[in-house]
Amino acid sequence: MPYRSTERTRQKKDAKRTAMMQTAVRVFAEKGYHAATIRDIVKEAGVAIGTFYFYFPDKETLFVHLYEETADFLLQTIYQAVQSRAALPQQLRAGLQAYVNIALYEPAVVQLLLVGGVGAVPSLAAKRTAFREQLTSIWQEALENALAAALIPPQNVRRAAELLAGGFDEVILNLLNHANPETEAGTAVPEMVQFALRAAAYVE
Amino acid sequence: MPYRSTERTRQKKDAKRTAMMQTAVRVFAEKGYHAATIRDIVKEAGVAIGTFYFYFPDKETLFVHLYEETADFLLQTIYQAVQSRAALPQQLRAGLQAYVNIALYEPAVVQLLLVGGVGAVPSLAAKRTAFREQLTSIWQEALENALAAALIPPQNVRRAAELLAGGFDEVILNLLNHANPETEAGTAVPEMVQFALRAAAYVE
Numbered sequence: 001m002p003y004r005s006t007e008r009t010r011q012k013k014d015a016k017r018t019a020m021m022q023t024a025v026r027v028f029a030e031k032g033y034h035a036a037t038i039r040d041i042v043k044e045a046g047v048a049i050g051t052f053y054f055y056f057p058d059k060e061t062l063f064v065h066l067y068e069e070t071a072d073f074l075l076q077t078i079y080q081a082v083q084s085r086a087a088l089p090q091q092l093r094a095g096l097q098a099y100v101n102i103a104l105y106e107p108a109v110v111q112l113l114l115v116g117g118v119g120a121v122p123s124l125a126a127k128r129t130a131f132r133e134q135l136t137s138i139w140q141e142a143l144e145n146a147l148a149a150a151l152i153p154p155q156n157v158r159r160a161a162e163l164l165a166g167g168f169d170e171v172i173l174n175l176l177n178h179a180n181p182e183t184e185a186g187t188a189v190p191e192m193v194q195f196a197l198r199a200a201a202y203v204e
Numbered sequence: 205m206p207y208r209s210t211e212r213t214r215q216k217k218d219a220k221r222t223a224m225m226q227t228a229v230r231v232f233a234e235k236g237y238h239a240a241t242i243r244d245i246v247k248e249a250g251v252a253i254g255t256f257y258f259y260f261p262d263k264e265t266l267f268v269h270l271y272e273e274t275a276d277f278l279l280q281t282i283y284q285a286v287q288s289r290a291a292l293p294q295q296l297r298a299g300l301q302a303y304v305n306i307a308l309y310e311p312a313v314v315q316l317l318l319v320g321g322v323g324a325v326p327s328l329a330a331k332r333t334a335f336r337e338q339l340t341s342i343w344q345e346a347l348e349n350a351l352a353a354a355l356i357p358p359q360n361v362r363r364a365a366e367l368l369a370g371g372f373d374e375v376i377l378n379l380l381n382h383a384n385p386e387t388e389a390g391t392a393v394p395e396m397v398q399f400a401l402r403a404a405a406y407v408e
Contacts, residue, residue, distance in 0.1 A: 032326030034238065115332070122236030128319070129381065132374070159375065159395045166374025167367035170336070174366055177333065191363045199403035 017055050019045045024066055029108035033063060033121065063121055070109045071131040074102055079138050088146040088202055092193045095138065099172060100185045107176045114169050136165040143200055152200045164196050221259050223249045228270055233312035237267060237325065267325055274313045275335040278306055283342050292350040292406055296397045299342065303376060304389045311380045318373050340369040347404060356404045368400050 023045035027036045038059055042049050056062040081098035085091045103110040113131065140161035146152045171188055178184045197204075227249035231240045242263055246253050260266040285302035289295045307314040317335065344365035350356045375392055382388045401408075 035326070115329075122239070125319075132377075136374075156391070156395055159392065160399060162374045162378055163371035163396065163399050165371075167369075167371035170340075170366045170370025170373075171363065173336075187360070188363065191360055192367065195364060195367050195403050198405055199399050201402055 016045075016047050016051050020047060020052060020055065020062070021066055021069070024062055025070070025106075025108045025112060028063070028066075029111060033059075060121055060123070064124060064127065067112065067121075067124055067127055067131075071113055071127070071134075074099070074109070074113060075131070075134050075138070077102060078135070082138055082142055088142055088151060088200075089193060089197060089204075091142045092139075092196050093189065095142075096168060096189050096192050099168065100175065100189055103172045103176060104181055104185060107181075110172065111176065114173055132165065135169075136161045139164045139168075139196075146200065146202065150203075152202050155200065157200075160200055163199065167195070168192055220249075220251050220255050224251060224256060224259065224266070225270055225273070228266055229274070229310075229312045229316060232267070232270075233315060237263075264325055264327070268328060268331065271316065271325075271328055271331055271335075275317055275331070275338075278303070278314070278317060279335070279338050279342070281306060282339070286342055286346055292346055292355060292404075293397060293401060293408075295346045296343075296400050297393065299346075300372060300393050300396050303372065304379065304393055307376045307380060308385055308389060311385075314376065315380065318377055336369065339373075340365045343368045343372075343400075350404065350406065354407075356406050359404065364404055367403065371399070372396055 020041060024036075024041050027040050027044060030036075031040065036059070038049065038052055041059075041062075042052050052062075056065070077098050078095045082091045082095040085094045136158075140157055143152065143157040143160055147154070147157055171192055175181050175184055175188055224245060228240075228245050231244050231248060234240075235244065240263075242253065242256055245263075245266075246256050256266075260269070281302050282299045286295045286299040289298045340362075344361055347356065347361040347364055351358070351361055375396055379385050379388055379392055
């Protein structure tokens, strides 16, 4: 059965790729991008150095893939949570809860996306802009729907979405530096929702 | 007059230091921190390489000083603008206008502070946190005064200040990528003020 054999080989390889990616997030977070070496990553991931070069020509390429894939994961998770609800208050709450959950579970990933990426690898600047744009558009779409239903007054929803996107990220980053992130998250999510609803002048 | 001679020498040296700092912001913005060399900086600044080493042991030290000094400049300018007014709406407007003015006049400085720093030099992480903390405290103080005067209802002003700090920065970064930043700034400042006043439930 040549197909299944190929499929199995592919899965095995993908597992190695995933292991390297997950290790790389940790290694970059601990040592910083420039101090971290390919050797550190393969050693911690328990794969041969040749395996690294099978997937990536160099450290920068791995880093760029890491940024893109973690950004996609974060965006999809938040978007799906928002779309699972119909009204703005519930959409904000679900989206922010999903975001906070990822931040608590994978702090290094969120730190990488929000703080660490661009200065380390200048070629990421355009990808960072795209990530910010997509994150903003999630909040913007929710505001546009509320505007269409006349639940918020006419306003520049793009600007409001930028303000929310940046504001939420600031709170989430501060959460990660908090002594007790889980407890703090319990008040942060409803406070962010209330702030956003007031800012958009949502009619209950 | 030995004092004046020393003083004049000091001023001349400080002028060279300032020239290197100003050039470094540009060079880092163009090439990225890691690609930029000390040679690039001294060449563009028109100083001898020995002058560089008179002030800084290495590129990272210059970068850290650059980050700290530009952060202090930005924070002081915003803080003074806020303090020059008494009521929350005018404080927000003056502070944001001062911030936007710096961003329009020195985009590379603001880009460095908000995006580029930490990934490039991991030792900046603590300084970035301090910068965010101080920026947040400017907005928090304005909210606390409004709260004390019962112009906003009881709320977690620290959280609101985090949301504003992050939100304002997002808008300002987007402004810099805009085709026509000056025109865009004309609507961005009043929109940010309105958003903030609504979010804090300010009573007019």
